[in-house]
Amino acid sequence: MKEESLLVKAGRRFNDYKGSMNPPVYHSSTILFPSYKDYLNAANGESIYDVINDGVARDYSYSSVGTPTVHYLSNALAEVEGKGQALIYPSGLFALTFAILTFTRTGSHVLIQDNNYYRLRRFAEDELPKRGIEVTFYDPTQDITDLVQSNTSLIMIETPGSVTFEISNIEHIVKIAKKHGIVTVCDNSWATPLLFKPLDYGIDVALYAVTKYLAGHSDLLMGAIVAEDEVFKSLYESYKNYGVTVQSHDCYLAHRGLRTLHTRMKKHQSTAMKVAKWLEKHPKVKKVLYPALLSHPQHKLWKSYFKGASGVFSIVLDGEYSCEELSCMVDNMKIFSIGASWGGCDSLILPIDRKSMSRSVMRSNYGGSFVRIFCGLEDPEDLISDLDAALAILRLTK
Incomplete structure (x- = not known):
């Protein structure tokens, strides 16, 4: 079967x-x-x-x-x-x-x-x-x-x-x-x-x-x-x-x-790939951490084990932003909601405070703030538009 x-x-x-x-x-x-x-x-x-x-x-x-x-x-x-x-x-x-x-x-x-x-x-x-x-x-x-x-x-x-x-x-x-x-x-x-x-x-x-x-x-x-x-x-x-x-x-x-897992996972992957590829080209995004992308350093290893990708990945921004600056970015988004537990129907976004974490991997010098993104079941163009507007607000305090 x-x-x-x-x-x-x-x-x-x-x-x-x-x-x-x-x-x-x-x-x-x-x-x-x-x-x-x-x-x-x-x-x-x-x-x-x-x-x-x-x-x-x-x-x-x-x-x-x-x-x-x-x-x-x-x-x-x-x-x-x-x-x-x-x-x-x-x-x-x-x-x-x-x-x-x-x-x-x-x-x-x-x-x-x-x-x-x-x-x-x-x-x-x-x-x-x-x-x-x-x-x-x-x-x-x-x-x-x-x-x-x-x-x-x-x-x-x-x-x-x-x-x-x-x-x-x-x-x-x-x-x-x-x-x-x-x-x-x-x-x-x-x-x-x-x-x-x-x-x-x-x-x-x-x-x-x-x-x-x-x-x-x-x-x-x-x-x-x-x-x-x-x-x-x-x-x-x-x-x-x-x-x-x-x-x-x-x-x-x-x-x-x-019962709907197969259909949902196909949608999550399709949307995440479109959003991740768009983010790779955005001037305020330094790096997209998504194993399904060719740019991921372990893409070949990922492909040797996995049949596909899901809808969760992270981005590294072009600089280290303050909590207030990241709040300005995410607080008024129209499609993405701020939340931690991904996997449902609604897209989520969450800035990650690397400095407060005890992980040595997280403390590595990525050169920018982390934001985790979960692509839900909404239209990918709506998600891209929402991210575009949010990133446009983002400004480093000089």
Whole structure:
């Protein structure tokens, strides 16, 4: 089945819905059973209620491990990924931090990209030392061989990296990780499983902020992981032990959003390419950081892994502008809104304060202010016109 068709049908069991095209939203804290034996079997992963199709013996004795609505979505995500099993989390950040806690213990060492999601870095810097876990932040464009320690248990990857959009050499990282028995986790939110499938390259855990492209309408918070075999079992055991729960209605919305993902991603890429190419020629833009452009220094590496590009990229302006100057640029835009969580229908713009960030990659001398752009589903000409008017306002204070 081709991807367009799979996205529409994934995780849906029409015969279970008594003729309804859409799955019901199960609001329930309790699962009922006709006999005590059925209850015990369900606790051991042998439920009479066949709602999980991933072949793993999952506890279905209590809805803290998921209602049918939750499992329909997890089934769908695993189908789209093409392998493995999925778990749903309350947010993308929760999935990231939970993956770290699952594969580390006191005395562990973790490698995390220097250009990762800033909230993950905050967690790593503020929380992991309290648990006796050592962290090394690495440059994703460099060889990591000498950074691995005898107690390294996890390597966190985000490709492209947040804000600066470097591409990780996945094959190099996976080779090192396999040699030393290290678990690898890849935040694949930018690409979605349509453009890059981490498990196909030997990465152990594919991780998504479902909040963004997968749900696609800026109306929920959710994260997900997809993994196989013992790695999945470790995540699942922690999932049960910590009592991770997600709301059925949010899973319904995410599942609904998944059906239009292919169409939306094509539009995001098409619009972003037009806008990025226009910005490359603008006199107030020093650089456009978008891996799909030939000008990106790692364009060939990006092309070797990815089937396409999404709608998020950054620009470097022609100078270092103050907060007030950047506010004049973005505060009165007509199409773009100021906001952080991209992936929905509406285009977003956000100046980035590099100097306040602890990333060494971000502190590199780019020679200008950063602005992150997300191209939504509006007409690209409207977005270009809006950016043109905003950049015309921009003036460096002499």
